[in-house]
Amino acid sequence: MRYSKNVSAFRPSPIRSMMKAVVNPNVISFAGGMPGEELFPVDDIREMVANMPRKAMDTALQYGPTDGLPILVDLLTQEMSKKGFDMEKNRIIVTTGSTQVMNIVSKLLIDQNDIVLTEDPVFCGSAGAFCSYHAQLVGVKMDSEGIIISELEKALEKNPKFIYTTPTFHNPAGLTYSRKRRMEFLEVMAKHPDVMILEDDAYGRLYYDNDTQEDIVPMKTYAKNEQQIIYCSSFSKIFGPGLRIGWMVLPKEMFEVAEIAKQSMDACTPQFSQMLAYEFWKSGRLDRYVEMLRNTYKARRDKMVECIKKYCPEDTTFVTPKGGFFLWARIPDSIDIDKLFDNCSERGVVFVKGIAFSADYKNNQHIRLSFSNTNPETIEKGIKLMGEEMYKLMK
Ligand SMILES: Cc1ncc(COP(=O)(O)O)c(C=O)c1O
Numbered sequence: 001m002r003y004s005k006n007v008s009a010f011r012p013s014p015i016r017s018m019m020k021a022v023v024n025p026n027v028i029s030f031a032g033g034m035p036g037e038e039l040f041p042v043d044d045i046r047e048m049v050a051n052m053p054r055k056a057m058d059t060a061l062q063y064g065p066t067d068g069l070p071i072l073v074d075l076l077t078q079e080m081s082k083k084g085f086d087m088e089k090n091r092i093i094v095t096t097g098s099t100q101v102m103n104i105v106s107k108l109l110i111d112q113n114d115i116v117l118t119e120d121p122v123f124c125g126s127a128g129a130f131c132s133y134h135a136q137l138v139g140v141k142m143d144s145e146g147i148i149i150s151e152l153e154k155a156l157e158k159n160p161k162f163i164y165t166t167p168t169f170h171n172p173a174g175l176t177y178s179r180k181r182r183m184e185f186l187e188v189m190a191k192h193p194d195v196m197i198l199e200d201d202a203y204g205r206l207y208y209d210n211d212t213q214e215d216i217v218p219m220k221t222y223a224k225n226e227q228q229i230i231y232c233s234s235f236s237k238i239f240g241p242g243l244r245i246g247w248m249v250l251p252k253e254m255f256e257v258a259e260i261a262k263q264s265m266d267a268c269t270p271q272f273s274q275m276l277a278y279e280f281w282k283s284g285r286l287d288r289y290v291e292m293l294r295n296t297y298k299a300r301r302d303k304m305v306e307c308i309k310k311y312c313p314e315d316t317t318f319v320t321p322k323g324g325f326f327l328w329a330r331i332p333d334s335i336d337i338d339k340l341f342d343n344c345s346e347r348g349v350v351f352v353k354g355i356a357f358s359a360d361y362k363n364n365q366h367i368r369l370s371f372s373n374t375n376p377e378t379i380e381k382g383i384k385l386m387g388e389e390m391y392k393l394m395k
C-alpha cells in the first residue's frame with residue numbers, strides 16, 4: 001500500500017490496543033480511563049429522549065452548525081462566563097470529544113517537525129494526536145506541585161509552537177498544580193507570548209477534597225495574557241464518553257480558522273448528543289449527577305489508596321490524587337515491570353505500564369491505575385493480587 005508520510009508519524013495508543021485484549025468480563029481492569037459504566041445516567045437519558053418534542057428530534061437528527069448546537073453554545077458561553085472566562089474576547093466551539101480539540105489545534109499550529117512541549121508523563125491520546133501532525137514532542141518533568149519551572153525554561157529555548165498542559169487531576173500523573181506553581185508557569189509563559197498554551201481540563205469537576213478549590217480554577221480565567229491560552233473540557237467524564245462531546249474556549253481571532261479546520265473533520269458534532277447534553281445541564285440534572293460521581297469516585301480513590309498501602313511493598317510511592325480517575329504509582333526498582341504486567345494479566349488484573357505515557361517512549365518504573373470503573377470490593381481484590389505479584393518479583 002502506498003501510504004502517505006502521515007502514517008509513519010502515527011503513534012498508536014497502547015491503551016486502545018490493550019483494551020482490545022481485555023474482552024474477558026472477569027478481568028479486573030485498572031487500565032482504561034473510563035467512567036464507571038454502571039453509573040451512567042441511563043434513566044435520565046431515557047426520560048429526556050422520551051420527552052423530546054418532534055421538532056427537537058428533527059433538529060437532533062439533522063446536520064447542524066459546525067461550531068455547535070446554538071442553544072448549547074449559548075449555555076456553555078454563559079457557564080464559562082460565570083466561571084470567570086472573558087467571553088467578550090473568546091468563543092466556544094463544541095467538538096466531537098475533546099480529542100478533536102487536540103486535532104484542531106494541531107492542524108492549526110503544527111508544521112512538520114515543530115516542537116510541542118508536554119508534561120512528562122503525558123496522556124497518550126493527546127500525544128498521539130500531536131504526533132500524527134508530525135510534531136516532535138519534548139516532555140517536561142513534574143514534581144508534586146506541577147511542571148518543574150527550571151525544566152520548562154530550558155525546554156522553551158527549543159522554540160516550541162505550543163505547550164499542552166493538564167494542570168488539574170492530570171492523566172496519568174494524578175497531580176494537580178498548586179496555585180503558586182500555576183502563577184510561576186504563567187509568568188514564564190508570558191515571556192514567550194508566541195508560544196500558545198493548550199489547557200486541558202477534562203477532569204476539573206471531579207474533585208474529591210475541598211481544599212483544592214483555589215488550585216483548580218482554570219488558568220485561562222486569570223492569566224494576564226489569557227489570549228495565549230486555548231482551554232478545553234469535555235462531557236466524557238461527567239455524562240458519557242460515548243456521546244462524544246467536548247468544547248474549546250478559544251481567542252475570537254482563532255475562531256474562524258478553527259471552525260474551518262473542524263468542518264473538514266466531521267462537519268459538525270452529533271446534534272443528538274448535543275441536545276441531550278444541553279437538556280442534562282440546563283435542567284440541573286448534570287449538577288446532581290456530578291455530585292453523585294464525586295462521592296462514588298472518592299470512595300474508590302480512598303479504597304485504592306488504602307489497599308496499595310496495605311498490600312503493596314512499602315517503597316511503592318505515589319501522590320494521592322485529589323480528583324480525576326488515576327493513581328500513578330512508582331514501583332520498587334527491583335521489580336521488572338514487564339514481568340509484573342505479564343504475571344498480573346495472567347491472573348486477571350491489568351493496568352497500564354508507564355512507558356505508554358512517556359513523552360519519548362522511555363521505560364520507567366511507573367504504572368497507571370485507574371480507580372473509576374471498579375467498585376471498592378473489586379479494587380481490593382485486584383490490588384491484593386497485584387501486591388502478591390510484586391512481592392514475588394522483588395529480589
Ligand atoms: C486528559 C484528557 N484529555 C482529553 C481526553 C479525551 O477525552 P474525550 O475525547 O472523550 O473528551 C481524555 C480522555 O481520557 C483525557 O484523559
